[in-house]
Amino acid sequence: MPMIQVQMYAGRSPDQKRALVKALTEAFVTTxxxxxxxxxxxxxxxxKSDxxxxxxxxxxxxxxx
Incomplete structure (x- = not known):
């Protein structure tokens, strides 16, 4: 199973995270x-302090x- 790991600054909304994981998944499957x-x-x-x-x-x- 492929795994995509994303490290990013804290603070994105659940809707932003949902859209991100959908886009990453679609891009992986397409490519x-x-x-x-x-x-x-x-x-x-x-x-950001870390x-x-x-x-x-x-x-x-x-x-x-």
Missing amino acids: AGGTPQAVQVVLQEVE WATGGVLASETPPKG
Whole structure:
């Protein structure tokens, strides 16, 4: 069984998560084959204070835009 693991910042709504796992499942089946029932998706939410890029915590990085 294929498993897709996603690590992302915490805070997405259940509707956003539902849409994400549906899209990932459909993309896997379309590109790699198999059935949607065989695809497992694990979402792991991480707080910004527990994620760093370039030696800087994401919680201490100014927002972009």
